[in-house]
Amino acid sequence: MNKFETKHWTSDTVAADLEHAIHEHRLPPGTKLGEDELAEAYGISRTIVRAALLALSHRRLVELKRNRGAFVAQPTVRDAREVFEARALLEPRTAHSAAERMTDEDLSLLRSNIASEHEALDAGENGRALFLSGQFHVEIARIADQTTVQGFISELISRSSLIIALYWRRRAALCETQAHHALLDAFANRDGALAEQLMKSHLLDLVASLDLRNVTQPPTSLREALKR
Amino acid sequence: MNKFETKHWTSDTVAADLEHAIHEHRLPPGTKLGEDELAEAYGISRTIVRAALLALSHRRLVELKRNRGAFVAQPTVRDAREVFEARALLEPRTAHSAAERMTDEDLSLLRSNIASEHEALDAGENGRALFLSGQFHVEIARIADQTTVQGFISELISRSSLIIALYWRRRAALCETQAHHALLDAFANRDGALAEQLMKSHLLDLVASLDLRNVTQPPTSLREALKR
DNA sequence: GCACGCAGGATTGTATACGAACTTGAGTTC
């Protein structure tokens, strides 16, 4: 409990910290996020915690159930499809723009991102690797200089992390970094069309690596399953 | 002050009511949204008002300035470009999907929407007409059965309303309904490719009807203009 | 013995009180 006592938390920083934890699967889908619990952990009052949870619920990372509390969201199969369809609409064209605006600093930033991801994987820190791999995508949107689209993509990628937690099938481990390397090459050559194409197939590969058969809905809890 | 006293307001309904008012230009960009003022108007406490303002700030319809208060957002020229670029990424393909899933009920719903818009225009209720014309776009996303994308589009369209308030140039009044009529025909024929194309040019027309030369930044207030 | 009801405990929803920051305008000084 060192970092919690020292820092001056605001609703924004708390929300970011929680989102980070969710993204890294330290807070798996369905986890109850009690207000008192969080307030004590961060050393703040429930007011700030509520604002943070509200923010996360707007990004659909947290589900607020009235008089029941806040829970880390559990995307349905349908949600999963929608998230990746939205990403397919936004990311390829954004990668295209990014390739054309790419500076050398941007390139080295992306390169170091991939390097960190490798480190994390080698150290067995899968959550951290997943987070970094998401950051790679957000960084591309930043480079494309589209803050609005960047916000959407950032939300979609955090949600993707939840989807991966629920629907990832074991096979095919690190095809991820391969695709990112290929994208980096396209960026280095400022080849927008290629980057767009690579991003498109990267996203398709991602969806293909999920198990989205409707039968395997997350069991979560009986009461929820039998709600109606 | 009749509707305010009777209804049982929640943060969601308050936020929706404010968003509606912003969308209809009853609350123009830059309007100060004092917490006490709103709390009294709706007959609730500041707690609910704050939650509503927080929600609107997440949708970038309201700008929260620390220790200063909440103001209806004033999108910059850059924001305006970004919003319409994002719409260009999302809406044409969404219209394509919508055309393919269109039911007869959906069609009549869209038709009645256009009719209401005409009524509003004839009655001189420009704000209401603008709101309805936005609803037309959101409805398309709903028909495409993409709730995630629908959320994004809904946000973008509300922001577009602010942009129109700031940057609309007088000429070319109601080309709007014309484009919507053409879209409706494409939908009626379940012609996805045509709907996609029409939506694309509709959005281009919209941008073209704006005055986005950087020189004419909104003057808002002197103190803001001279901030640095 | 099973099911229903009810009460106690826990958790969230809302309101309010208090403290902090900013704005504003008058007063003072140079």
Place this chain on the structure above:
DNA sequence: GAACTCAAGTTCGTATACAATCCTGCGTGC
């Protein structure tokens, strides 16, 4: 007379208190 200082007033930021709702487990009645 102009500019600076400071204090009063206003508005937001945070914490806390109380009310409402829900969950849980025990008791009672059939």
